[in-house]
Amino acid sequence: DDDERQVNFPRHVEETRKCREDLHNIHDVAKLVQNWVQVGSVQRGSGSIKGCPLLMRAIAGAGKTWSTKQLMAILSADAKKASPQSVVPLLITVQDLMFRARRAGVEEIKEGFLEWYLRDRYGDEGFLGMLQDAYQSRRVVIILDGLDEAASSRSKLEQYLLRSLVPAGFVIVVTSRPEGVDFGLYKSSFLRMELKELSTEQQRAIIEHQMDEGKNKEFFTSLLDYMKARSQLNNIYKEHCKNPSSIEKIPESDTTMDSKKHLDSSRQVNLEGNVVSTPAELEAVAKECKPVLDEELRSLCRLAGLNEDQLKLVSNKSLETAVEKCEKKYPEINGFRSGPPIAWARDIVRSSILCVSGEQLLRVCEAISSHRSLEVVRVKNYFSKLDSTNFRRFNMTVKVSFQVNGRCIYHLAEVQIHLQAIFDFKSKNDKLMHKPYEYFRSLFDRDNEKIKNLLDRGWMKVMKERMDLYDEFLKNPVLLSLFVRVLESLETTGTVLSLDVLPSSKADLYAKALKDVVKQKLAEGVDAGELLNALKILSAANQFSQRRQFSSADVCEALESRKDLLEVLNRQYSDAKIMPCIKVLEQEGGDFTSESGKYQGVHLSFQEYLCASYLDQVTLHNDASWEGLPQFLGNEFNQNMLSLAKDLNTLLPFAEAVVTKDNIDDVDDEVIANAPMHPSFVFLFMCNVCVHVRLVRFSSYV
Numbered sequence: 001d002d003d004e005r006q007v008n009f010p011r012h013v014e015e016t017r018k019c020r021e022d023l024h025n026i027h028d029v030a031k032l033v034q035n036w037v038q039v040g041s042v043q044r045g046s047g048s049i050k051g052c053p054l055l056m057r058a059i060a061g062a063g064k065t066w067s068t069k070q071l072m073a074i075l076s077a078d079a080k081k082a083s084p085q086s087v088v089p090l091l092i093t094v095q096d097l098m099f100r101a102r103r104a105g106v107e108e109i110k111e112g113f114l115e116w117y118l119r120d121r122y123g124d125e126g127f128l129g130m131l132q133d134a135y136q137s138r139r140v141v142i143i144l145d146g147l148d149e150a151a152s153s154r155s156k157l158e159q160y161l162l163r164s165l166v167p168a169g170f171v172i173v174v175t176s177r178p179e180g181v182d183f184g185l186y187k188s189s190f191l192r193m194e195l196k197e198l199s200t201e202q203q204r205a206i207i208e209h210q211m212d213e214g215k216n217k218e219f220f221t222s223l224l225d226y227m228k229a230r231s232q233l234n235n236i237y238k239e240h241c242k243n244p245s246s247i248e249k250i251p252e253s254d255t256t257m258d259s260k261k262h263l264d265s266s267r268q269v270n271l272e273g274n275v276v277s278t279p280a281e282l283e284a285v286a287k288e289c290k291p292v293l294d295e296e297l298r299s300l301c302r303l304a305g306l307n308e309d310q311l312k313l314v315s316n317k318s319l320e321t322a323v324e325k326c327e328k329k330y331p332e333i334n335g336f337r338s339g340p341p342i343a344w345a346r347d348i349v350r351s352s353i354l355c356v357s358g359e360q361l362l363r364v365c366e367a368i369s370s371h372r373s374l375e376v377v378r379v380k381n382y383f384s385k386l387d388s389t390n391f392r393r394f395n396m397t398v399k400v401s402f403q404v405n406g407r408c409i410y411h412l413a414e415v416q417i418h419l420q421a422i423f424d425f426k427s428k429n430d431k432l433m434h435k436p437y438e439y440f441r442s443l444f445d446r447d448n449e450k451i452k453n454l455l456d457r458g459w460m461k462v463m464k465e466r467m468d469l470y471d472e473f474l475k476n477p478v479l480l481s482l483f484v485r486v487l488e489s490l491e492t493t494g495t496v497l498s499l500d501v502l503p504s505s506k507a508d509l510y511a512k513a514l515k516d517v518v519k520q521k522l523a524e525g526v527d528a529g530e531l532l533n534a535l536k537i538l539s540a541a542n543q544f545s546q547r548r549q550f551s552s553a554d555v556c557e558a559l560e561s562r563k564d565l566l567e568v569l570n571r572q573y574s575d576a577k578i579m580p581c582i583k584v585l586e587q588e589g590g591d592f593t594s595e596s597g598k599y600q601g602v603h604l605s606f607q608e609y610l611c612a613s614y615l616d617q618v619t620l621h622n623d624a625s626w627e628g629l630p631q632f633l634g635n636e637f638n639q640n641m642l643s644l645a646k647d648l649n650t651l652l653p654f655a656e657a658v659v660t661k662d663n664i665d666d667v668d669d670e671v672i673a674n675a676p677m678h679p680s681f682v683f684l685f686m687c688n689v690c691v692h693v694r695l696v697r698f699s700s701y702v
Contacts, residue, residue, distance in 0.1 A: 029070040053172040058195035061478030064175040088134035094146040099549035109156040143173045148180020151546030151637040179636045197475035216491040226436035230390040241358040248384035267343035279319045286348040289411035292402045312352040349413035354420040375399040388464040482513040489516040507647035510609035523575035534565035539610035552597030581606040612645035616653040
């Protein structure tokens with residue numbers, strides 16, 4: 001490896017290679033221990049060091065800390081056997097490590113740092129000697145949880161880890177968010193593992209455990225089936241399409257529109273060649289069109305080398321269904337679409353072609369596009385632009401020309417081109433495909449005012465965005481737990497499920513869940529808004545100081561200018577004995593002014609959300625500087641917070657206010673040129689956030 005930062009230890013490189021072979025099919029923590037720690041511990045009784053360091057990465061809320069606790073429990077049970085091969089697990093949360101170092105004034109992380117931590121953390125415990133003995137004899141498994149939470153001290157901690165602990169032969173587990181580690185440093189000497197997303201069975205178990213029976217449980221039942229179908233469709237596509245990029249590159253087209261206006265010439269005509277005005281007229285011309293299209297498609301399939309059973313010719317669509325759909329989907333809109341709505345029905349006559357492979361798909365698409373009697377006027381490629389169901393296909397609108405009583409007439413019909421395996425799956429799995437789809441289609445009611453206001457992006461696109469978002473919630477333990485809480489809260493209050501009340505983003509999920517948490521845990525006489533504001537200010541102070549664990553002094557400093565909100569926190573905790581989003585680790589005296597108080601957020605993502613929601617407040621602008629803005633936006637510790645701030649629309653106002661506040665003409669060009677431009681920072685300028693604050697000088701650099 002030509003990366004100069006790489007730390008290589010040949011013995012560990014070899015052990016890492018062997019471990020990588022052994023652990024290829026590991027899917028849970030118990031199996032990890034059996035195949036990693038136990039195998040590596042066989043010769044520990046004689047002082048021989050086996051095993052390899054392990055880096056475990058996962059996004060926020062995916063279960064890194066829970067996995068370390070599982071690992072701790074399993075190894076502790078093994079340690080009770082007291083055999084010569086037993087190992088002693090040592091779980092160290094980086095937030096606690098850094099808090100103790102700050103409190104003790106320890107600025108350098110060097111040789112002996114871990115021994116100092118053991119004395120500081122366990123000095124009053126009777127088993128300190130046992131831990132020190134395990135450390136000296138290399139029987140300790142060091143589990144370092146949350147390396148990314150070391151923030152500004154991360155680089156020093158990594159150097160200590162890689163240049164002191166790893167060469168000494170310790171078996172080490174490190175967890176981190178992906179953005180919180182310099183991956184190149186761990187390439188050769190560490191086994192690298194990723195936490196998988198929650199499986200469907202795990203999702204269902206969490207929902208069953210957390211949610212009581214009720215109407216909103218139907219929401220999750222339908223959602224799980226919906227996502228299960230999407231997942232299986234994805235797998236079928238991968239199995240049967242060996243060259244998906246060639247299919248996904250087929251461009252979409254639409255000659256029935258011009259400058260986002262529906263062309264009048266694309267309306268359906270009747271047997272006299274005039275625009276259809278009634279369902280009966282449409283039915284009459286569709287009846288004449290069907291045998292013509294059927295015969296053309298039979299000929300096309302023969303030329304493309306398909307079997308007869310690969311062409312699915314179906315009866316024309318019910319006019320009753322078509323009329324109802326047209327009234328909703330194609331209303332007359334001045335300057336956008338002429339009437340009548342029934343004239344825009346293009347799928348009365350329809351057929352499907354089933355292809356057994358990606359190669360057949362390409363051949364059929366080419367055959368239709370070059371067909372002399374069928375003019376393709378619109379192509380929708382649902383292989384590249386997935387709909388909410390991930391039901392991949394081509395939808396082609398073709399113009400079929402034919403003679404009726406000596407008159408040349410045309411009719412627009414629909415031809416769908418499918419992968420047969422995907423088509424068969426849909427046909428045979430009505431419970432997974434149709435029932436959940438109908439549930440959510442009714443939930444995303446086209447007549448809902450909010451849906452109408454979003455129709456500039458398209459009704460199906462809005463539904464897809466939401467379903468993708470809910471899929472993200474399902475796969476993440478923290479987000480799923482919050483999602484269940486929000487749905488339970490809606491049922492408790494008797495709120496009818498609709499697009500308006502369901503979370504519209506990850507930040508909105510946190511907002512709705514936190515509102516319910518505060519409501520349930522609020523002490524009598526405490527104002528919910530004031531308590532929430534106090535938590536926001538405190539969270540912003542902690543985030544800007546790059547810490548998760550904090551002291552009473554930190555609380556008092558954060559709320560120095562808002563003594564009234566400090567009193568709100570004290571009253572909340574003294575009366576309710578609980579603080580939303582905050583875990584009390586150490587406290588004497590019952591309030592946040594005690595000298596020995598030590599606290600942490602229940603989960604870092606709550607602190608990140610609260611900070612993000614406060615990011616556009618003037619007090620933050622006054623504390624922030626132009627010179628520090630690139631570093632702030634590029635800091636890995638802030639990335640999840642900045643993502644939430646973007647959802648909340650507080651990121652751009654914050655950056656704009658900072659550069660407006662400072663006289664940036666006084667900033668040296670050298671400062672600008674050396675700024676670590678993170679993608680999120682570049683994004684600000686590409687969005688022209690600061691057009692009015694003299695940032696033209698950045699255009700060439702960006």
